[in-house]
Structure formats: structure tokens, C-alpha cells
Amino acid sequence: MGMTMTQKILAKHAGLEKVQVGELIQADLDLVLGNDITTPVAVKEFNKIGIKEVFDKKKVAIVPDHFTPNKDIKTAEMCKVIREFAKEKEIENYFEIGEMGIEHVLIPEKGLVVAGDVVIGADSHTCTYGALGAFATGIGSTDMAAGMSTGKCWFKVPSALKFVLKGKPSPWVSGKDVILHIIGMIGVDGALYKSMEFVGDGLKHLSMDDRFTMANMAIEAGGKNGIFAVDEQTIEYIKNHSTKEYTTYTADEDAVYDKVYEIDLATIRPTVAFPHLPDNTRTIDEVGDIKVDQVVIGSCTNGRMADLRVAAKILKDKKVAKGVRVIVFPGTQKIYLEAMKEGLLEIFVKAGVVVSTPTCGPCLGGHMGILAAGERAVATTNRNFVGRMGHPESEVYLASPAVAAASALTGKITNPEELA
Amino acid sequence: MKAQGKVFKYGSNVDTDVIIPARYLNTADPKELAKYCMEDIDKDFATEVNKGDIIVADKNFGCGSSREHAPLAIKAAGVSCVIATTFARIFYRNAINIGLPILECPEAVEKIKAGDVLEIDFGTGAIYNRTRQETYQGQAFPEFMQNIIAADGLINYLKNNA
Ligand code: SF4
DSSP states (O other): OBOOHHHHHHHHHHTOSOOOTTOEEEEEOSEEEEETTTHHHHHHHHHHHTOOSOSOTTSEEEEOOSSTTTOSHHHHHHHHHHHHHHHHTTOSEEOOTTTOBOHHHHHHHTTOOOTTOEEEESSGGGGGGGGGTOEEEEOOHHHHHHHHHHSEEEEEOOOEEEEEEESOOOTTOOHHHHHHHHHHHHOTTTTTTOEEEEESGGGGGSOHHHHHHHHHGGGGGTOSEEEEOOOHHHHHHHHHHOOSOOOOOOOOTTBOOSEEEEEEGGGOOOEEEOTTOTTOEEEGGGOOOOBOSEEEEEHHHHOSHHHHHHHHHHHTTOOOOTTOEEEEEOSBHHHHHHHHHTTHHHHHHHHTOEEOOSOSGGGGTSSSSOBOTTOEEEESSSOOOTTTTBSTTOEEEEOOHHHHHHHHHHSBOOOHHHHO | OEEEEEEEEOOSOOBHHHHSOGGGTTOOOHHHHHTTTTTTTOTTHHHHOOTTOEEEEOSSBTBSOOOTHHHHHHHHTTOOEEEESOBOHHHHHHHHHHTOOEEEOHHHHHHOOTTOEEEEETTTTEEEETTTTEEEEOOOOOHHHHHHHHTTSHHHHHHHTO
């Protein structure tokens, strides 16, 4: 019986010839990641173990991004804990204000993950790096502490779902619409404990930015990881960002999948997830009249250049609707600078949009854009749970940057096709 | 190892944002977190929960964020065990790693009602419903998980076995 991409990567990192679904293994880690919410807890646990050094100073990355620039005294204290830890342990990949970004946008940009790696991160959206053909999965703070000390982590070998993508998406359809469509189809627990493997001809029409968006939301279907077959685009991205050696894994011909889905990208419509779960999806044609108070464009899901470009294209020489608060938050400093050079920031500000420094801020209801009771936002983020962006009686609608930008102009959820 | 207590019952997809909202994540102190546990779906939980009580929920409990603060808040609130049809995988790992017992048992979830009193044996996975005088068979904990829970979490377990 053959192995899936994920199973092959795990077998290799566990020093095994073969692994089987359900088998408990110990795998060597290529990177251990944490942020400002999860790392303080991990530091406490790490100190309890009683060892002095992390397993490898190059293979630990810490990015304070959720409550930074610090929103209050308590979060400033939390960040201080991890700053001091990073300094004392001489952690090479510690990035904060000035050179930081939202972790899942920053880590690939810094070339810290390449195809074939095994990565754990104390943040559920660590699965983003599957876009690079790596095995990457979210874990908790205790796992992070154990990982930092031993360089290993235990895993149960997952089974997998295979998504064969075909055809070419229509102009206003992006990776976000594809993944929302998939989550709507299989449900928020449709991939529970499983890998989601993306292959097929259609991949060539999905940019790396589209793929990061899609892998990012594997967790929203309950997936352990999402992983893309490696192609020329992946290799070009890796070569442009990293000097690390990469390994390409391809699933065996006789690999076993729990289910295989064939998806024709040409049939996918712009898609919106209604409150309060990411699988509560409707196509843009079924949305109806949904007025919004706030529009949020950014996050680890959609804060990359392709996302900002499409939003700017829609907002150019226009004004956002009166009474709608529109916030754009680029993923990293590098993206911020690039958007500045391309004139995107000017387009945003002229349109009446607020441009934020890179931060998780509004995405998790942290700061910089909290909703009051009864308010509604359309956001390019990944979660629309109760209270996610603020008051438990507020609502979040998930959509692509194109839909969000179109909605900014009208004050209600709008089909970008209608503006063109 | 055994647990005993009264049931708080919830539906499917109880996510980490309602277990402990991000607005309270500016601390990692379990006792502080416990004060706001479940606040966004059950305002009374934190005041009504007693030591030993049990949470019973349907599918995909703990979906969403990797915040370990979620099982920490539940544990610090005094909850002795969470029973669900299924758990989201990061929550599952985190719960074991911090020593919060969890059990998957669809039959129990179907039959148990809010307020029932349960006795659970982690060694055998048996759940006895004292209110209804019924027994449901959950999965017994694999030995290494029992050891982690007995040591009160993975870190203590690593320390003890170093
Ligand atoms: S942008 Fe949102 S989803 Fe992404 S890491 Fe930050 S809080 Fe999490």
C-alpha cells in the first residue's frame, strides 16, 4: 500500500521506511514556531523541564504579532517575557516591531520553511506552509516547549482527503473562494484528524499567494494539515526566498485516500461564509442584502501582495461608502513597503481606508478594529466564530479581498463582477 | 483514576473563541482564565461550575485556535473531564498535554442530559450515569496518555522520566 505526501514526509522524519494510518511516531522537527499568546505559556513549561538550551537556535522562530504593537500593559508584559527568552536562548529567528509581520506570512517570506520540512507551530494556522509542500501543523504551548527542548514531536499518522483541482478559475475568483467552497462542501469537521492534499492541473492557475490562503484554512475544515503538490511555481518561490535545501515528495500511485474530490475551478463562484462558522457558505449570487459596518482586508489568510493588489484595483480612484470603516492590514513590513512602492497605499488612503501596521489585531478581536454589539463586518480573515472580532453579538462574514473591497464601496456585501 | 460530577451540556463545534475569548488572552494565569470560561455561550458557567463537574458536548469540541488557554481554563474551572462525540485535534493534544481528561463517546453524548450526575473510570473508559442508572462504554485511555494525565501533564511526565 502506497503513502500520501504527508505520510512520506512523516516517515522520512521519523527514520522509518513506511508509516501507517493511526501509527504513533516521533518525528524530527525542522522548525518550531510560537507567537505572543502561546509562547509565554511555552516558556513557563520549558523552564519547568530544567534544560538550559533550545535544541537548535536556528530552528526556533518566535513572532509576537497578535497584540503588537502592544495594546495594553498585560500584553506588553507577555511580550517582554518572550523577548527576554529569545535573547537569553539566542534564538536567531525572533522578529518583532520593525522587522515583523503576521507569523504565517513572515515565515515563508523569510525562507524558513521549504518543501519536505516538518514544522510545528503553537498557532493553529501553521498549516499555511503546506502551500510549500511541507508538513506543517498547529500544536499547543506544551508541545512547543517539548519541541524546543527535544527537537521532536509525537504524531498520529493521519489518513487523507485528496482534492484534484482542474480548470481555470474565473477572473474574480481566488484561492479564498476555492477554500471557502471546499469547507462549505465538507464542513468544519470534514477533514478532522486528516491531511488535505491538493493536486491536479488546476494548480497552475493558483498563485503561491492563493495556495497560502488555501492551506491556511485547512484547519477550518478540522484538518491536521493541508499540503500542495510541488510544481515549478513552488520551486521558484523557494529559490527566491530561501537557501535551505528542499525535498519534493509525491504521493505514491497506490496511496490510499479516505475520499477523492474532483473540483473544476471554472465552476466556483465568489463565496462568502455567513456567521458563525466557516462552513456556512453561500455563493455571492445567494447572499442577498447584507449591510456592513466594517470591512477588514488582511490577516495571515489574505494579507499578501496579490490580495492588496486586487483590493487596490477595485478601490482605485473611488471612495468607500459613507459610514463604512475599512481597514487594510498588510502581512509584513516587506509587503507594506512593496505596496507603498506600487502606489497601493496611496490608493487606499485616498479611498478613505485606514492602513495598519502588520498585526493580527482585528482578526482575533484583539485590537485595531473591534466590533460593538449588533455590528457586522465582512473580512478576508479565516474565522467567523461568535465574538471573534469583538462583542458576542457582532457578526463576521468571510470573503475574498475582491468581495471585501467591492463591499467597501457599497456598504453591503457586493459581487466584484458587478463593478467591473 | 476516576471522576465524578454534574453535567454541563453543549452542542457541536464549541470553538476555542467561546471557551476563552481572545479579549481575555492578555494573561496566561489559569485561575484568571477560569473566570471567563465559556462566557460567550454560557454566561453562568463560571459561577455555577463545581469541582469535579463534567462537560458533555457533541461534535468537534475545541475547534479553532491552538490556544492552550482553552483546556487550561476548563481545567482550572474545576472540570474533571470533557466527553464529546469528537474533538478538534489541537484541543485533543493540548488537553492530554496539560492533563485534562477527555473522552470520545457518541452514545454517552446522545443519552446524557444537562444536570445528570456521572462517574467515569479512565482506566476502562466506562461512564456511569447515576441519574439515569445507565452505563456507556467510552474508549479506555492508552497507557501513555494515562501516565501523562497521572503526572498532571506532559512536562511533568518528561521531567519524571528524564
Ligand atoms: S492573522 Fe488571525 S488567524 Fe492569522 S495568526 Fe493572526 S490571529 Fe491568527
